[in-house]
Amino acid sequence: MSAVEDVATEAPAVEAVPKRAMTVGAGTSLVVLGLLVLVPVFAKNFIVFQMTMLLIYGLAVLALNILTGGSGQFSLGQSAFYAIGAYTSAILMEQYNLNYALTLPVAGVICFGAGFLFGQPALRLSGVYLALATFALATAMPQLLKLNFFEKWTGGVQGLVVTKPDAPFGLPLSQDAWLYYFTLVVVVAIYIFSVNLLRSRSGRAFMAIRDNEIAASAMGVDVALYKTLAFGVSAGITGVAGGLGAIAVQFVAPDSYTIQLAISLFLGMVVGGVGWLPGSIVGSAFIIFVPNIAEGISKGLSGAVFGVLLFLVIFLVPHGARQVAIVGQQLLGRLRK
Amino acid sequence: MDFGRNIRVAALAVAVVAVSAGTALAQKKYDTGASDTEIKVGNIMPYSGPVSAFGVIGKTEAAYFRKVNDEGGINGRKISFISYDDAYSPPKAVEQARKLVESDEVLLIFNSLGTPSNSAIHKYMNEKKVPQLFVASGASKWNDAKNFPWTMGWQPSYQSEAHIYGKYLLKEKPGAKIAVLYQNDDFGKDYLKGLKNALGEKASMIVAEDSYETSEPSIDDHVVRLKESGADVFVSVTTPKFAAQAIKKRAEIDWKPLQIVANVSASVGAVMMPAGFENAQGVLSAAYDKDGADPQWDDDPGMKKFFDFLRKYYPDGNRLDAATAFGYGAAQTLVQVLRQCGDDLTRANVMKQAANLQDFAPDTLLPGITINTSPTDFAPIDQLQLMRFKGQRWELFGDIMSGKAGH
Numbered sequence: 001m002s003a004v005e006d007v008a009t010e011a012p013a014v015e016a017v018p019k020r021a022m023t024v025g026a027g028t029s030l031v032v033l034g035l036l037v038l039v040p041v042f043a044k045n046f047i048v049f050q051m052t053m054l055l056i057y058g059l060a061v062l063a064l065n066i067l068t069g070g071s072g073q074f075s076l077g078q079s080a081f082y083a084i085g086a087y088t089s090a091i092l093m094e095q096y097n098l099n100y101a102l103t104l105p106v107a108g109v110i111c112f113g114a115g116f117l118f119g120q121p122a123l124r125l126s127g128v129y130l131a132l133a134t135f136a137l138a139t140a141m142p143q144l145l146k147l148n149f150f151e152k153w154t155g156g157v158q159g160l161v162v163t164k165p166d167a168p169f170g171l172p173l174s175q176d177a178w179l180y181y182f183t184l185v186v187v188v189a190i191y192i193f194s195v196n197l198l199r200s201r202s203g204r205a206f207m208a209i210r211d212n213e214i215a216a217s218a219m220g221v222d223v224a225l226y227k228t229l230a231f232g233v234s235a236g237i238t239g240v241a242g243g244l245g246a247i248a249v250q251f252v253a254p255d256s257y258t259i260q261l262a263i264s265l266f267l268g269m270v271v272g273g274v275g276w277l278p279g280s281i282v283g284s285a286f287i288i289f290v291p292n293i294a295e296g297i298s299k300g301l302s303g304a305v306f307g308v309l310l311f312l313v314i315f316l317v318p319h320g321a322r323q324v325a326i327v328g329q330q331l332l333g334r335l336r337k
Numbered sequence: 338m339d340f341g342r343n344i345r346v347a348a349l350a351v352a353v354v355a356v357s358a359g360t361a362l363a364q365k366k367y368d369t370g371a372s373d374t375e376i377k378v379g380n381i382m383p384y385s386g387p388v389s390a391f392g393v394i395g396k397t398e399a400a401y402f403r404k405v406n407d408e409g410g411i412n413g414r415k416i417s418f419i420s421y422d423d424a425y426s427p428p429k430a431v432e433q434a435r436k437l438v439e440s441d442e443v444l445l446i447f448n449s450l451g452t453p454s455n456s457a458i459h460k461y462m463n464e465k466k467v468p469q470l471f472v473a474s475g476a477s478k479w480n481d482a483k484n485f486p487w488t489m490g491w492q493p494s495y496q497s498e499a500h501i502y503g504k505y506l507l508k509e510k511p512g513a514k515i516a517v518l519y520q521n522d523d524f525g526k527d528y529l530k531g532l533k534n535a536l537g538e539k540a541s542m543i544v545a546e547d548s549y550e551t552s553e554p555s556i557d558d559h560v561v562r563l564k565e566s567g568a569d570v571f572v573s574v575t576t577p578k579f580a581a582q583a584i585k586k587r588a589e590i591d592w593k594p595l596q597i598v599a600n601v602s603a604s605v606g607a608v609m610m611p612a613g614f615e616n617a618q619g620v621l622s623a624a625y626d627k628d629g630a631d632p633q634w635d636d637d638p639g640m641k642k643f644f645d646f647l648r649k650y651y652p653d654g655n656r657l658d659a660a661t662a663f664g665y666g667a668a669q670t671l672v673q674v675l676r677q678c679g680d681d682l683t684r685a686n687v688m689k690q691a692a693n694l695q696d697f698a699p700d701t702l703l704p705g706i707t708i709n710t711s712p713t714d715f716a717p718i719d720q721l722q723l724m725r726f727k728g729q730r731w732e733l734f735g736d737i738m739s740g741k742a743g744h
Contacts, residue, residue, distance in 0.1 A: 046439035053432065143550060146521060157523040159427070159453065161460055249428045251457040256427045260386070288432075295384070295422045300392075302422055303385045 024278045024325070032278075036184055040177040048176045049248065050288065055180075055187045056244045058284035061268040062194060062277060063237035069275025070198055071230035072210030074127065077118075077134030078265045080141040081111045081235040083257035085242025087145065090160045090252045091153050100165045100247050104186065107243035108236045115235020119228030138262040142254040159253025162246055183244050190237055194277060197233070206230050271313055273322030282321035286313070370444030371682035376414050376675060378402070379421075379437030381449040381458075386424035391450055393654065394473060395420045397664030398448060400651035401672075411675045414682075419443060423454055430454035431461065438467050445470050445687055448491065448667045452476045452523045455488075463487045468687050470674070471667050471717065475601075476527055480716040482692070487684075489691055489715045491667050493625055495524055495599075496531030497719045497740025499574075501623050502597050503535020504738065505723060506542070506570060510595065514544045516568035518559055518583060520575055521548040528574040528599065531740075544568050549579065560586040571596045577604060581612040588616035597621045600721070605630045605730060606657045614729050623721040623738075624731065626666060626701045629656035631730050639700030666699040670708060670717065673697050705737045 036055075040048045064078050085107040092098040092106060118137065125133050144150070146157050154160065167178035197203050205226045208216035217223045246252045264287045272283025294305035317323045370377040382395035402416040410416065419441050423430040430449070437443045445468035449455055452474040459478075462469040463485050471491035472479045475498075479490030506513055517532065519525030525548060533540045545566035549556045556579050563571065564587075571594040573583045580602030587596060596619070602608045603622040627634045634640040643665055647654045654661045675682075677690040694717060697708040708717045719740050724731040 044439055046435045049435055050432065053428070139552075143552070157521070157526060159456055161456070245428065249431045249457065250460060251427055251431065253427050253453045253456065255425065255453040256457075258387075258426075260424070260426065291422075291424075299384050299420070299422065300396075 033188065040180055045174055045176045048180050052180045052183050052248050054281065054284050054288055055183045056241050056248060057268065057287060058281040059187050059190060059241040060238050060265050061272060061283045062191065062280040063234045063241065064265050064269045065275065065277055065280055066194055067230050067234035068269060070203065070210065071206040071227060073227060073230060074131040075134040076131050076262045076266060077137035078238050079257045079259060079262035080137045081115055081238040082242035082245065082261060083141050083145065084114055085111050085239030086246035086252045086257065087154060088239065089243030090162050090246045093162055094160055095153060104240050104243045107239045111239025112232045112236030116228050116232035119231030122231065123224055123227055135259065138259045142258055145254040157254065159251060162250045162252065164247065164250050179248055186240065186244065190240065191277065202226065202229065271320045273320035276322035279321040365680040366683050368444060368683045369442045374414055376411065376416050376682060377441065377443040378416055378418050379441060379443035379446040380418065381421050381423050381430055381433045381446065381454060383425040383450060384422040386426065388425050391660055393658055393660040394448065394450060394664040397651055397654055397661045398668045401646065401665055401668035404646060404650045405672055411672060412679060425451055425454065427453045427457035430457050434458040434461060438465055444682065444684065447471060447671050448473045450474065459485060459488060466684060468684055470691055471670060473667065476523055482713055482715045487688060489717070491670065491717050493718050493721055493740055494716060495527040498600055498623055498721060499528045499531030500535040500740040501721050501723070501738045502572065503532050507536065507539065510570060513542055513570045514568045515542050515570045515572060516545040516563040516566050517543055517572045518556070518563060518575060519546065519548050521550050525574050532572065556582050557586045561590060564590055564592040569594045573598045575599065575602055577602045577607045581608045584612035584616050584620060595621060600624060603731065604659055609726060617726045620726045621723065623723050625703060625706050625718055625721050626662050627703060628731065629662055633730070642700050662701040666701040669699040670697065
């Protein structure tokens with residue numbers, strides 16, 4: 001056995017997270033939700049747009065979290081599913097005049113299919129090998145989108161411009177605020193679905209596979225099925241995020257969905273805390289705002305500054321936002337006593 | 338009577354003063370981003386990411402505006418230049434553009450770089466009616482005054498340039514068999530389209546076309562394949578790294594067509610030298626600005642000003658890098674537009690003045706090439722001059738040609 005395999009089999013790269021620790025209490029959730037609902041009332045349109053992107057990337061990070069934190073599989077290919085979702089929404093809206101809200105389930109289903117199919121060959125791979133296979137998917141995607149064959153749908157290298165929806169029923173909301181609320185509803189629904197999924201039989205099967213594949217199969221878990229299922233669910237949610245992203249940004253192009261995006265999502269998951277679903281939003285905030293902060297510190301060295309900040313986070317709080325939340329909770333508990 | 342005349346003169350003087358004061362007050366008009374003391378200009382550049390080399394353009398522009406401010410600003414107003422990084426990612430460009438327009442409240446966005454990033458904000462800028470001025474991309478879609486009156490390009494479009502080669506070939510080599518190698522992106526495809534349009538009915542002169550991806554490590558096999566087509570003209574629509582490979586490989590396999598390289602890859606330092614000067618003899622291209630690497634411009638008054646500026650305000654800037662000359666020329670054009678605006682710094686007037694540039698010649702443009710725009714012509718530079726590589730530098734030849742379709 002090679003050293004790499006030893007590492008891959010003996011020490012699980014993903015630390016086991018008990019399922020209760022994957023979420024936060026109902027009270028905290030409601031407070032956060034309340035704050036999110038109030039954002040457009042006080043913020044400028046630009047901030048509302050940023051918050052929409054925060055939710056969308058948060059959703060994509062959540063999807064990866066289900067895959068990695070839940071079933072213990074790595075993926076650097078989430079940008080590919082995000083791209084498929086984005087293009088599905090954009091093409092349906094612009095070429096087939098479908099309502100934007102209806103394009104999202106289609107994007108989700110198509111990406112679920114793509115993820116499930118990709119999960120089949122990926123079954124034979126684990127750990128770093130799986131990460132590499134998904135990496136290949138992410139690198140290939142922008143080029144596939146440029147193919148002449150698809151050009152009449154995808155717009156080729158020029159991409160597609162997407163029309164932003166107005167608020168329906170004559171609601172007195174700006175386009176940005178409406179899209180924000182729309183995104184918020186979708187994200188909350190998917191969040192609740194994800195929490196329940198991980199608490200369900202399937203979720204327990206995911207976690208059993210994550211903790212020990214052999215033990216899981218001994219318990220009667222269909223390892224192959226649940227691994228591909230995790231891939232499918234994760235890809236499907238990523239696809240919905242991609243569709244929302246296309247509507248919010250109003251533009252899709254191959255260059256929007258490079259490997260850089262996949263790495264950002266991966267980063268967001270680690271910073272938010274692997275396996276801690278609420279951390280997805282924190283991770284998403286990190287990948288949106290920290291590059292801006294880094295740029296504010298130094299334009300020429302923004303990449304290096306970003307690296308230093310990332311290093312600090314990993315060094316000080318290796319378990320990401322989850323660790324901060326636990327410490328915060330303990331402090332609160334002590335204050336109450 | 339003296340007294341009466343004095344009264345009349347005084348009355349007239351008062352009237353004149355009143356009228357001029359009245360017009361002066363009426364003329365001072367501002368939109369968001371402009372005031373008595375300041376003009377806020379936004380910009381988006383790929384300071385990080387795959388094409389971060391172009392970030393030099395933004396840095397040159399920032400340095401140039403510093404120089405303008407040191408010299409007293411524009412009509413007494415200082416330019417505050419806010420430049421953000423989009424890492425060449427369209428979604429990030431949208432975020433940064435919205436930040437500039439809605440949060441920093443700039444008067445306009447100037448010279449934002451890249452076709453994908455600018456395509457992503459094209460509609461937004463026009464909906465918001467904020468000028469997207471002198472876009473740093475050679476796509477032809479920026480010249481569409483009717484549908485996108487708030488967007489204007491700057492450099493010659495890829496199609497204009499391809500047009501010039503097409504015209505040259507029709508005139509000089511009407512029986513040519515042309516092989517085209519192009520990069521599989523907006524740049525390559527726009528170019529091919531321009532070439533085909535210029536050839537018109539004789540587009541069948543193109544006997545072979547082949548595309549490559551920027552991720553390919555080498556394009557050698559494409560060159561070999563194109564040689565087999567038996568073409569005697571080889572048009573290489575490539576970015577610098579690949580352009581150098583194509584020149585070298587063509588020489589290696591002893592293929593001797595007339596080779597044309599796109600202007601983006603005409604750099605002596607980045608393309609011709611690595612390809613080997615002996616291999617590059619006789620290669621054809623076209624230019625619109627002076628090459629800082631070319632000694633023939635050392636004593637040119639315009640370039641002297643440019644070199645002085647680099648020394649004083651941007652010592653890290655490399656005069657051999659075409660991006661510094663590009664940023665300098667674009668920044669000078671914006672300053673000209675803002676000067677023309679006078680005290681009417683509304684967004685509408687900025688676009689009006691940008692569409693009213695007449696024979697303006699930034700220091701770095703080739704002698705004879707000038708910037709002209711009109712309410713229907715949103716392509717500031719559309720002239721180029723052909724040049725042939727000889728010895729260790731380019732020799733310009735022929736007249737200055739316009740790339741406008743139908744000329």
